[in-house]
Amino acid sequence: MVRIGNKEIPSNKNISIALTYIYGIGRSRAEQIVKKCDVEPNFKTKDLNEKQIKDVSQLVGEHVVEEKLKEQE
Numbered sequence: 296m297v298r299i300g301n302k303e304i305p306s307n308k309n310i311s312i313a314l315t316y317i318y319g320i321g322r323s324r325a326e327q328i329v330k331k332c333d334v335e336p337n338f339k340t341k342d343l344n345e346k347q348i349k350d351v352s353q354l355v356g357e358h359v360v361e362e363k364l365k366e367q368e
Contacts, residue, residue: 332354334347
């Protein structure tokens with residue numbers, strides 16, 4: 296499994312789908328993140344290199360997700 300945004304996401308799924316496992320990231324936001332990072336949306340999470348994982352993590356960190364979002368509700 297790959298850890299992005301303090302959440303482990305499935306490594307055998309496409310990155311645009313795997314990001315939706317993070318609370319607060321839906322399909323459209325996941326696709327926007329993947330597009331900004333110049334990653335193919337149908338790349339499997341396990342096939343991402345360290346730079347791509349870092350870029351995706353950084354963009355996910357710019358959004359209110361997981362615990363931060365749950366605290367606001």
